[in-house]
Amino acid sequence: MTLLKQTHSAEQADDDEIDLSEVFNVLREGWQQIAIIAVCVLLLGTTYAFLAAPVYRADAIIQVDDDSGTGSINDKLGDLASLFQNKATADAEIELIRSRMVVGETVSGLHLDVRAKPHYFPLIGAVIARRASGADDAGPVKPVLGLASYAWGGERISVSQFEVPTVLHEKTFKLHALDAERYELTDPDGSVVLRARVGEAASGAVAEGPVRLTVASLVARPGTRFDLKRHSTQQTVEELQKKLDIAEKTKQSGIIGVKLDGEDAQRITATINMIASLYVQRNVDRKSAQAQQMLTFLGDQLPKLRADLDQSEARYNAFRAKTGAIDLDAQGKLLLQAVVDTKSRLTELQQQRAELVQRYTTSHPAVAAIDARIAELDHQQVQYESQVSGLPQTQQEALRLMRDVKVNTDLYMKLLDSTQQLRVLKAGQLGNVRTVDFAIVPEKPVRPKKLIVIPLAAALGLLLGCVIALGRRMLNRGLESPAEIEHAVEVPVYAIISHSDKQLTLEQSVRRNPSKPGVLAAAFPDDVAVEGLRSLRTALQFGVLKPENNIVMITGPRPGVGKSFVSVNLATVLASTGKRILLIDADMRRGDVHSYFSINSKPGFAEVLTGREPAEVIHRQVLPNLDVLMAGTTPDRPSELLLRERFTTVLKSLAATYDMVIVDSPPVLAVTDPVLIGKAAGATLMVVRHGRHSAAELRETTRHLASAGVAVDGVLLTDVPQRGAAYGAYSDYRKKGD
Template sequence: MNTDSKNLSNAASKEDNDEIDLMALLFAILRGWKVIVFFAVLGLVIGILYSKYVNPTFKSDALIQIEEDSKGVAALGADISELIGSEVSKAQAEAELIRSRMILEPVVNLLHLRIRLSDPNIGALDRIKSNSTDTQINKPEGVSLKTEDGEAKISQFNVSQEYLNQSFTLTRSATGFVLTNGFDDFKGQIGKAHLFKGTDGQIQIKVDVLPADGYSVNITKQSLQTTTDQINSALSVVEKGKQTDIIQLSMTGANQQQTSLILKQIVLSYIDQNQSRGSEETTKTISFMETQIPTLKKKLEDSEAVFNDFRKKYGTIDVGKEAELLLTENSQIDAQLNELKLKKADLTTYYTEEHPLVVQINEQLAVLNARKNEIDDTIAGLPEIQREFLQLSADTTINREIYLTLLKNYEQLKIVKAGQIGFARIIDLPISTYKAIAPKKLQIMILAMLLGAMLGTMLVLLKNLLKNVVKDPERLESKTGVPVIATIPRSPLLSRLSKNKKSAKRMLAHVDHNSLSYEAIKSLRTSLMFAMPTDSSTKQQGKVILITGESPGVGKSFIAANLSEVFAQLNKKVLVIDADMRLGELHEMFGMTQYDGLADYLSQGTGRQDTGRIATTNAQTVSSEANDHIETASKYPSTDITAVIHPTTMDHIDFMPRGKHPHNPASLLVSEHLGQMMDELKTQYDYIIIDSPPVLAVSDAMVLAQHADKVLMVTRYDDSIEGQLVYAINQMNKSNIQVDGIILNDVQQGIMSKYSYHYSYAYGNKQ
């Protein structure tokens, strides 16, 4: 194989490993479907309860248009609009203005929004049962709240600064009501305003209606900042689109009617403030004119009186053509001068002398004054009476024109002020749709169910990660270096029978001989037959198979019993030894008792040997251990090995039970008598199968392994801990014991396990 081929092979292998890991993750999730479904259902229940617990939320909308210029003044003429000027507003700035206390405070005061009523008698279960609870209603007349025992209505509640945001309890009594904060009790009559003096300040309250006697209601006076913050949290003010100058106001709340009312008042409060700002300049101009009109009127009356007196004194005078022209021109100049002075007086109320408009008017005044001086010099040459006549006539005409012009503008501005609407107008006022926007029950339930399923999945994966149970044969082989020589599927029929604790344990040959499990045991037998070591000098000597496990409950007794049965089918003489002298239960598989077994034989043999040894030693050196063995020997009389071997109901199978439980099982196994017994048994049987205690529990398996030809480690699929199995095999290796194979027991077949291909397949009649 060349280098490129190797690289391709490695890449394919790596991709396959990645796929296997993903598949393992998927199947781990599928195997924990019960946990995932449980948490999904739990999440669904929580979502349903939450959707019933939370009050419905309603929404109201309004639209306001921000115009660039006010059209009211321009409609009356260019002259007036020049006096007033223009106002430009941006939607973003106005949106922030709407959220300010300047706009919200009038609404808060009008609707008594700082007064908060709540029903302390409503608990969480009540809210779930009723789906929604009544909320307070704020109107200009007062605040009301419906309860189970009647309505509570408060029209006035003012407290000192120290009592703000402090909860009071309001309860109806036989004579009226009782208001308490836990320290002070205030008693009053319903329908009357009261002023109470407490330890921290004054309380002013008027209670109109209360529920039945003994039913309490909580009442709180919030600070203005707290109330406006709550309004702003439920209020949305944004420009609709880009550069549209249309502001959309939205407000949410638990009561549709209440929400629409509050939003409507906010819109009206903003419009009132906007109109006040738009008419501010007009108001200032009218005020200025009102101060000037009486003065100009008096000046006109004085000039007319002087002119009339002059005419009475000198009679009518004909002015020449030149004088008439000069007078006309002079009069026009004076009118222009007066108009410019009026404009300058108006402008100087807003601008300084350096403003371009004021400078321009000053230049025009200078030109007109120069021409007027020139005309005055010409008129000076006229006769004194004629000149005086012209002067008085011009003064009267000018004063009349100034007065009439100012009076006309004054009346026009009054009309403007009366019809001024500002630069903001209402497009849509809020309406009540009574259609809840939240909670969206279906979405909440689906989301809660998904979150529950995700939590269940995380727990399944976490459990799988922490526990790391035995599942993959290839993984076991790579971690332990020991081959998995058999995978024994679970027998559904035997599993159902074993659920009945009172029923006796049975073998596969008796209850499920056509199952995959039974075929897997046969495959194990075949494997062991060909893998057994062969010595030419002792071909006929029996083969010893030791079956152990890393921990209790892995099914080693099940494997030992059924393996002996399939060996017996070959007309091989088989002996099954229950070497778990502490908790062995193999006798139940064969329907026998535990007595007269291995412990009995080893105890009497060890006692006999110790008695002989102690007799040859000095009595003063007898140890306590020897005394124990002497005592044991006295309990168990001399027994032949045939006395502890019992035939079973199955042909070719004999059984040696565990015997009576001794107090020193490990010491019995270490004795030389065990080796002598095994040598004798090998000459009598073709196969000897030893069921030993778990490796991690006691050291018995390591002692028994010294006499075995094959050492097999049984582990349970999806139950045994992988780390424990690896540790058990390492412990055996440290004692110079080679584990020849691993038997993966109780493998479950199905789509949830990617290792179902390790099953054997039955071939034959399944009836």
């Protein structure tokens, strides 16, 4: 036992490594489950590809320029046009396209908050309708199976107004076509709300409030039903904003793409085009509003400047009439021109500043730059005024009056010219954005793509099946290595019995021909699984396993571990050495030993326990040196038969007659029979199937036997993969003849 504990850690580390061949074995064992999952996913994918509503995509392209208007206008207007030239960024324009100003007006203009559609037969009705619908002007098709209330293709409806109380938003109203021109509307409870004609504004009432409806057009058979639903305008706007895919085509290109996906190709095309048109128009409106704002400002200034001009001229004329004409010398003329230019420029800058502060704060760089120029001109003006004060008094007065006339004249003419330029700018204002490509009605859907969905579904199905198979194996993974088993129950593993493909072939052969024996050790004595049983035979014959008597019980934790296979083939390999062996099928409930020898299971062990002589029911020489006692007729309470004294007497008598008695008992955790049989056996061997048992299950099995005084002497590990386990790496040794 010490040696087992010393080697456990090393073997456990080897078992923790991922073995690709073991993964392959898991997938091979679960191929049916994988195939079922793959087929199911493939069917789901195919169903989606053919039944899902096609989704179309409409797209438009918008160009954003840095400068507005045309080049010729800008060249002529110069600085005045630059007041309206704001450098546009793609991110800012994208947000404007997605704004409620644009999207909200689109929702209202196209009535996107009203959803009206034909009522189709569940699941397949919409598919049939899509396939049956022809051209847009085609009429509705005939109903299928006489179901006239459903739409089957060709039905159309256009609703230009549908107003309901807010509490009824998202509720489905039903519209029934009465004939080509008349219809009836019912509320969600089925009560008639109104009857009206196509094209007229109709109104009705429900308990929650008034209902107004205008059906612009209707194409349907009499009796066809349509579903009407009024959505919240705000929610519709928000949903459309989320659905819009807006992005700059290339970084800093100014080319913006606008996309929208939807099931109604006409509807999404109209939506995209209206968004593009509204965005461009709002851009032009914004530019025009700026020009109009400045025109209004200049219009307010012109009358004041005209009055100032008239007053200055009157004062100058009065001065001349009083003093006569005064001629300025050359220095005076130059000084007058400098004063006039400075005053004119100062007034222009003050007007520009007044316009800018209506659009920007006083801390804006443009306003700050003008303030700096104004301060500079103010300083120059002070200097010129000091020079004027050095002239004679008469010339000073004449110079001031002439200055006022000239300054006011220049300002008035410039302002008048600016007003005319602004009118030209406003009339020729095109904005700095334009629609390069409007959306066109898409002919082919963007999804589902059948050639992609179906192969992808098949691949995902296979992948999902493999993942589930491997996941189940990992979650339900039992003990696999001898070290794990020995560590769990502290009992040595005496035999490792590999998985045998020949056993599967033999079982299929027996099913086809029940009269043919199916013992692997007899049919294929060189099979690797039989070699594992020979190692157990060695342990029994040479004292490694020291039974108290010649009775060996073979049992297991639960059904399906291979205990009958082990019992039959162990008995066969023992008999092949010339010893007389008796095999007893003590599983009187579900005994299966008889199937290996193609012998009737009745009479058998049950009849012996009820009084019949063993010699009468034992099958002699089923194989050389091997006799078999079948299970017999299933009794009402098999455990009670094992409690009788006859059981012990018969078993001892048979043990005295044979060199060894192999008893195939029921599973330990299923019934109490193994506990009773084990008391009479000299050795108890527990069959454990590779990867099928937890440590707790094996410990519970040994504890259950130990509670009755039956100790497990050894473990037989069955169904071990021939590849992928360290202890199965030499399974081909015998085939190589070395």
